[in-house]
Amino acid sequence: MRLKIVEKRQVAKDTYVLKVENPALFDILPGQFFMIRINDFNYPLLRRPLSVAGFSNTIDFIFKVVGEGTKILSLKKEGEFIDFLGSFGNGFTINSSKRLVLIGGGIGVAPLLYLKDTIENGYKLKCESYFGFNTKSEVFTSSGNVSTMDGSLGFKGTAVEMIQGDLDKNSLIYACGPLPMLKKLALLCFEYGCEMQVSLEARMACGIGVCLGCVVPTVNGDFKRVCVEGPVFDYEEIQWQEM
């Protein structure tokens, strides 16, 4: 599906927002992702997975330049077309009877922005958001409670540190971010007995469940595919020690 770039803009250090026209062919759940073909030829070969960060007249992505693929993507211009496959994955499930707590780290905040929008404006529910970044220059959102490691903006410390004392059994955490943060949260959830839906990353080739490349280890000693059974998992499913 070739979609036209409506907007491409740098929003923070190495971080870009990419908005493409919405063909209005489908609904997209928060937490779902697209597989993006970086160029119209075979280099880079594999599509890159990017989560949906917003969904309205446009489908919005926020991505960080970490390698060659995202670098090339950052050089695309408005008006150009990019080939998308999706949407893929299971997405977050919203439970209105819980205290909804969104915890994001770095670029992992991207999918939570769309989740927040859906909770607040779609479901008309409330939620709390705690978004952590390394430093001010990397912050790409003004929504929610922001923290930075160096205290250059908002709370000084991680997103987890911002909320950790304040979690309870009734909390349902939605988390996305670097693995150490997710592991930390998993420990906390075990401790406080709260629920958590966590969005995981894995190297992907197909995005549609056939290559079996993107698996993560589960507690029963099995593997699950991030692209189909995920990217959102109940944290209790995951074998965290092996991650």
Add this chain to the structure above:
Amino acid sequence: MRLKIVEKRQVAKDTYVLKVENPALFDILPGQFFMIRINDFNYPLLRRPLSVAGFSNTIDFIFKVVGEGTKILSLKKEGEFIDFLGSFGNGFTINSSKRLVLIGGGIGVAPLLYLKDTIENGYKLKCESYFGFNTKSEVFTSSGNVSTMDGSLGFKGTAVEMIQGDLDKNSLIYACGPLPMLKKLALLCFEYGCEMQVSLEARMACGIGVCLGCVVPTVNGDFKRVCVEGPVFDYEEIQWQEM
């Protein structure tokens, strides 16, 4: 050497002019070429050779989209930078005591435009030009005598047919174009006893004489490199039967 695209414009069917800023670091002889890196990453892997079609404030190229590399090049935008290596090759030699006849076919006309400019405006000499194309839509120059195979513009027939009755011992032909045309001209030159400098094409990897990939067979049973000993050859050097 990264040079900025000053102008990129379609000038005929599948044919583009590309002007890049001239760093004014060197002189370029007509017939010389640059090795152009299509993308800043390794695909397509090899540089593409393109002859200089004009040289002033800008270095100008005229190229035809024939494959993936030239296709990608045709999508570049003004303001972008492209990596060039060059200039390479020997170039045409101008002999003021001869009747100078330029014969080009299709995209082979490109280097002859710069040669014509050099002869007329640099050396203040006269020359005749005969430029043949398949059909009107492929014609990208109004300079010289133009022919088309279907007669849709100018003389009906090939560039060779336009001039062939009119060649003499005193003619020095400068030729560039498809191989069958060059072979035909070689026969004519043998017949009429005229001289010819012919610009040849070959698949190139390095452009600087080290890969030995670009060779053409010579009359003494040897090989010569198009990138260093050419691309311009005295037609009598070439083993035409083996081309």
Add this chain to the structure above:
Amino acid sequence: MAGNVNLTVKLCNLIFKNPVLTASGTFGYGVEFSKYVNLNKLGGFIVKGLSLYEKKGNKPPRIVETPCGMLNAIGLQNIGVERFIDEKLPKLQGLNTHIIANIYGTEVEEFVKMAEILDKDPLISALEINVSCPNVSAGGALFGKDPDMVYVLTVSIKKVTKKPVIVKLTPNVEDIAFIAQAAQSAGADAVSLINTITGMVVDVKSRKPFLANKTGGLSGPAIYPIGVRMVYEVYEKVKIPIIGVGGIYNANIALQYIMAGASLIEIGTANFIDPTISIQIIKGIEEFMNEEDVDSISKLVGVVHN
């Protein structure tokens, strides 16, 4: 234009409506692609490699990208032949194309048992034998690198099934044609080649191999010239049909394989990049034949050797 060229290919008693199959491990169990591809338009598809019993596969990371290619070390994760028959095949009923089962084992007996089981299932058109795996009874030597093992294995499987047997060869050998000859002598109905080429990527930050399995199999566009060369070599040495696979991502490369000697071709990694690619390649082959006035695909098989 389309329609007036004959794309059909015969392999033993099977008629393929066109030469385009999809490769094992890149097309799931077929159903996953029904959203993108009308499966009935394919010459056939080859399902994910099956073992006698369910296999969990290797630890992640299992894949890594390389220039115009990728390494995979899935470790042949699959649900096992019985669950495949019970759970997956029913969903594939009523299709008008060929379903080929790809099987592998670590002992001859495992292959034989699977062949016996699959022989009974009318939905399976043929068996593709993946010999790129270590033989435990022979001390871990790869089946596919040893012509004698390939011979014994093929003979044993041929005994228990009437379905065409395709032996899928590994490129990690010195002389692939020699192994193909062993398969032919043993009665194989066809050979398919190439499987992936062993490679390694190192993560320089951690100073470890990137893949948990250390090495992985290289596939994708990068390898196509190696595959075409090997098909060319095998065509010079064997008479049974060849199925070409390795890096095919457009009709041009599919045709290169066919001209080098392949009667059928398989599309692998390219399915990941564009799930509709197999259909586009069928169209592209058809267009080429129309443009070049070739009325039957069989006239192109091996023409490079003329």
Add this chain to the structure above:
Amino acid sequence: MAGNVNLTVKLCNLIFKNPVLTASGTFGYGVEFSKYVNLNKLGGFIVKGLSLYEKKGNKPPRIVETPCGMLNAIGLQNIGVERFIDEKLPKLQGLNTHIIANIYGTEVEEFVKMAEILDKDPLISALEINVSCPNVSAGGALFGKDPDMVYVLTVSIKKVTKKPVIVKLTPNVEDIAFIAQAAQSAGADAVSLINTITGMVVDVKSRKPFLANKTGGLSGPAIYPIGVRMVYEVYEKVKIPIIGVGGIYNANIALQYIMAGASLIEIGTANFIDPTISIQIIKGIEEFMNEEDVDSISKLVGVVHN
């Protein structure tokens, strides 16, 4: 930053100021690159393959591009060892780097004669023996595929020269470590790998192989995971230094080779794309070592095996 890391590599009596060499056939006779590269900054360079007598090479077309790679079938065109010494070496006098001669022949005697001739020339630091060529006296079998031939050849060359002898291995074998072991037993001072992988591209219009020579050698980024894997395998089996080559186009891949077991690396095809690449790679390795606090390159060689 730069300067406080130790990039030097010892090979026999030779000290290389850094691990970066340029590969035979991709760097001419060195002089061609002096416009782009300060040759003295290189660990060394390996000149175009030399034969005893001048060779014209294959008919064109000799090269064709492939996805992230290229095939070449130059046919070892060169001016012969005598003219090389007379015409080319004088231009390389006074350089403060290692010049390595790459030699090949079709009989053991040819190799030996060349080694004798080159042994006398003080400008040549070492000999790299290209065994990827057919042995005419052994009926055209490739030297490099047969461990016995590699053994005999290496022993014979070692007898006539005191210069370090590097045996350059072909990847077109089943078990490259086995061949490396043969070279080691024969007294080789190092092995270099990989040479190109045999491939074919078909021109579907003419329905013929694209190259006049039919097959060609695949090089370039596409093959690097295969080269890294082979260096890894050889490192497990031999003790002599390994020189890694194949698809290196940046410092990351150079480091992958080093960590897999290479003491030195060679840059080939990448020189065509960017003639300054070798210098950039030296810088990149230096930067990596500074960032990762590695004081000596020797500490990275083979770390993947720990």
